[in-house]
Amino acid sequence: MSIHKQLSDYSRELDECVRCGACQAQCPSYLAIGKEGAAARGKIVLAAEVLAGRMELDEEGKRDLALCLLCGACARTCPNHVPTDAIVSALRREISEKDGLSTIGKGVAALTGNPRLLGTLVRGTKIFSSLLFRRIPETSGLRLRFSPQNLQDRVLPPLPRRNLFSRLPERLQGKAGKATLAFFAGCTITYLYPEMGEATARLLNRLGYTVLIPRGQGCCGMPALSSGNGALVEQLAHTNTAAFDTAAFPSEPIEHIITACASCGGALTRFYGEMQTEALHDFSGKVMDIHAFLKKEGCIDTLAALPKNSDRVKVCYHDPCHLKNHGITREPRELLRALPTVDYVEMDGAALCCGLGGTFSASQPGLSRAIADRKIAGLSASGAELVASGCPGCIMQLNDIIHRAGLPMRAVHTMNLALAALEEGLSDTAILHSGHPPCQNTSVAPWATES
Numbered sequence: 001m002s003i004h005k006q007l008s009d010y011s012r013e014l015d016e017c018v019r020c021g022a023c024q025a026q027c028p029s030y031l032a033i034g035k036e037g038a039a040a041r042g043k044i045v046l047a048a049e050v051l052a053g054r055m056e057l058d059e060e061g062k063r064d065l066a067l068c069l070l071c072g073a074c075a076r077t078c079p080n081h082v083p084t085d086a087i088v089s090a091l092r093r094e095i096s097e098k099d100g101l102s103t104i105g106k107g108v109a110a111l112t113g114n115p116r117l118l119g120t121l122v123r124g125t126k127i128f129s130s131l132l133f134r135r136i137p138e139t140s141g142l143r144l145r146f147s148p149q150n151l152q153d154r155v156l157p158p159l160p161r162r163n164l165f166s167r168l169p170e171r172l173q174g175k176a177g178k179a180t181l182a183f184f185a186g187c188t189i190t191y192l193y194p195e196m197g198e199a200t201a202r203l204l205n206r207l208g209y210t211v212l213i214p215r216g217q218g219c220c221g222m223p224a225l226s227s228g229n230g231a232l233v234e235q236l237a238h239t240n241t242a243a244f245d246t247a248a249f250p251s252e253p254i255e256h257i258i259t260a261c262a263s264c265g266g267a268l269t270r271f272y273g274e275m276q277t278e279a280l281h282d283f284s285g286k287v288m289d290i291h292a293f294l295k296k297e298g299c300i301d302t303l304a305a306l307p308k309n310s311d312r313v314k315v316c317y318h319d320p321c322h323l324k325n326h327g328i329t330r331e332p333r334e335l336l337r338a339l340p341t342v343d344y345v346e347m348d349g350a351a352l353c354c355g356l357g358g359t360f361s362a363s364q365p366g367l368s369r370a371i372a373d374r375k376i377a378g379l380s381a382s383g384a385e386l387v388a389s390g391c392p393g394c395i396m397q398l399n400d401i402i403h404r405a406g407l408p409m410r411a412v413h414t415m416n417l418a419l420a421a422l423e424e425g426l427s428d429t430a431i432l433h434s435g436h437p438p439c440q441n442t443s444v445a446p447w448a449t450e451s
């Protein structure tokens with residue numbers, strides 16, 4: 001039996017849509033193409049008609065459903081809290097179950113339950129190519145997100161020689177008395193941007209926390225959710241729950257599961273939490289975005305206490321949709337403003353969607369770019385050298401936008417900036433006097449023993 005909610009489970013929410021259209025103003029697809037069927041309201045009308053048995057989903061209806069990025073902007077702004085993204089997901093699952101998976105979905109239909117992550121990618125290779133793409137594990141959401149036909153004309157990062165798991169031990173020992181955290185990296189960080197994961201784990205460890213990086217973790221399931229592959233989402237959810245279960249680390253009570261990928265965080269908190277098992281609810285309840293965690297723990301104040309660097313870089317910020325959905329907008333900005341190496345500037349259109357959206361950029365490349373291009377004016381006018389964000393997918397998309405527009409800037413993760421600032425500042429006496437231990441520019445914290 002499916003542990004997902006079915007379309008019929010949303011009948012009350014469908015009734016609560018008053019057709020006010022407030023969601024349209026926030027829907028990136030609607031704003032890019034101006035089609036009612038692309039907006040949340042159009043999808044709600046469609047879902048209600050299908051559920052009432054007044055219509056069958058025809059090809060046009062299916063095409064309209066494919067125009068959704070599952071960004072959640074509609075649900076966030078709806079006065080009646082209608083969860084259109086969850087309803088679209090339920091409809092897509094029903095279509096997949098009835099008609100089979102779409103072309104992109106079929107690319108993962110053969111996925112097995114094996115979450116084993118491959119180790120090192122090809123040494124010395126600099127270009128992300130369809131040949132190297134074969135070396136991404138078959139369970140990875142990257143296979144959905146970047147199918148070989150979608151790699152053309154796209155700026156992608158050079159493939160790192162070592163993935164996250166070969167760059168970090170499974171456990172970074174922290175200070176006595178500090179909490180144990182576990183890090184959920186996600187596919188994009190693990191295989192394309194391991195330095196973002198390394199920065200996150202090292203930063204937490206330098207702040208005193210023991211950090212576990214469980215090897216059994218796999219894709220969060222967001223790309224599978226996007227393509228309507230409910231069975232794969234369930235499989236990945238169970239795999240990840242087991243990887244972070246107390247049984248896997250019996251002597252280490254995990255206080256929080258930290259994410260540095262907004263999309264993964266959105267999948268693990270919202271969609272795992274909606275699935276109908278206790279284990280998934282428990283897992284989901286522990287998940288916390290790194291920015292929110294640093295704020296909660298007072299670590300942003302620690303960074304703000306570092307002496308200002310005379311040589312600072314101008315940085316703006318892009319809001320990932322899945323952080324906005326959880327109300328995490330102030331924390332990353334506070335963090336950036338606190339960094340002694342950063343001059344923060346607010347960017348116009350910071351909250352506009354980047355257009356990546358799970359498998360969306362693969363299935364709708366033209367619309368994805370049209371949505372992405374709405375970022376160009378704000379990026380350009382900011383005058384920033386760097387645009388920081390809290391989602392590796394957004395960062396990849398932003399670098400693609402920046403390249404196409406020829407802007408003199410690049411996109412980076414907030415954690416890379418935070419770790420760099422901490423490494424520069426920790427040797428200063430100000431931080432020593434604030435009770436933090438001395439720390440040289442080494443790759444591990446002074447109290448750490450890697451195992």
Ligand code: SF4
Pocket residue numbers: 016017018019020021022023024040041044074077078079080081082084
């Ligand atoms: S989904 Fe919400 S915001 Fe959109 S039309 Fe319905 S009630 Fe209004």
Ligand code: SF4
Pocket residue numbers: 026027028029030038039040043067068069070071072073074075084085
């Ligand atoms: S989830 Fe995003 S793209 Fe989909 S209908 Fe809502 S606002 Fe539009």
